[in-house]
Amino acid sequence: MFDRQGIALMATAHLVVLPALAIGYVLFYRWMRRLAGWRKETVFVPWEDVVAVAARNMAVTIGGPAGLGWELHILPPDPERPGYSLAGSGVSAGMTGLQMAMMQWELIRRYMEEGPEAAPERADDYSVAWYKEEMARQRKRHEREGKPFWRYRIKCWMELAYFASWYTEYRVKHVLPKASPKGWVQEWSQPLPESQWARPSAELTELTRQVEAAYARGETFLDLGPVEKRFGQPSAGEAPKAAYPSVPFAAHSG
Known part of the structure; x- marks a missing residue:
């Protein structure tokens, strides 16, 4: 049993000390970023280079494992270091399971490769x-x-x-x-000049055609299995290439 002094101490820790530590850490982190010269940039990554990873995470507390969860990570690889993702970039979202992560990624893939008509309306x-x-x-x-x-x-x-x-x-x-900074979404949404458009490779075009044919036969994406292993050709590996083009994040740094 806690006495009144213990309850007051616990309340103070939760309402004052812990929030102050969290806010202090955020301010310290931002100060260190500015000191190191980090800045926010918009990086233009060819769609064919984007990688999706479904990861299973375990939350661990003092009392032991608290639960399991899945996350979908959408990452641009580092073009200069094959096998590594581009530092400080990517998007992560919590998922209820592996199948949900696969479904989410398939919707994104079809939207990007086939257009908005391939994805259902927003719920x-x-x-x-x-x-x-x-x-x-x-x-x-x-x-x-x-x-x-x-x-x-x-x-x-x-x-x-x-x-x-x-x-x-x-x-x-x-x-x-x-x-995001004011006007950044509008700035980011401006279409690139046609000269800067990334063209899909023959391998990606063929894989997309095979997947569309499988859907037409009545198969689902869960039936397809590893698409590259089923329809594609073995790859000889990826060599380093030029860095992706980037522009300042609406002239915003922090």
Whole structure:
């Protein structure tokens, strides 16, 4: 049992000391980046060079393993160092499993290689509107199965499901647009001159054709297995090449 002094000390640590340490670390990290001369840049990577990796991570605490999770990493390799990713770049997203990571990557691949018509319309998942629609669906399901809906509703309240949906929508509308310098998205979205377009290799074009033919036969991407092993030719390895072109991150450094 904690006495009052112990409770006050614990509350102070969680409400004052730990946040101060976190904020101090972020400020120190940014200061070190500026001191080292790091700057943000937009790097233009040919689509054919992009690599996707699904990794399984384990969260470990003092009490032991806390859980397992999957992450999808989309990385541009370092053109000057084959086998390494470009330092400080790439995108990572948490996934519920390996199949979900594969599905996410396949949607991205088809969008990039076949165009927007190959990917389904964006789903409005986990917004407040989605939460209300989900509650309505669950109410009907519980009534149809003769189960009390209030138990499910209390479970969602205890899990802060409504707050999670509201906060997700708030971040998308108000937080994420401020994460980049003003006007950078518009600047980044400007099309490159045709002279700078990267052309797909004959090998990638043939692999895409084989995958499209497999889909036409009724196969799914989970049925395909390793595509390069099934349809492609063995590679002799990759040699170092010139660095990717880059431009300043909207003249923003930090």
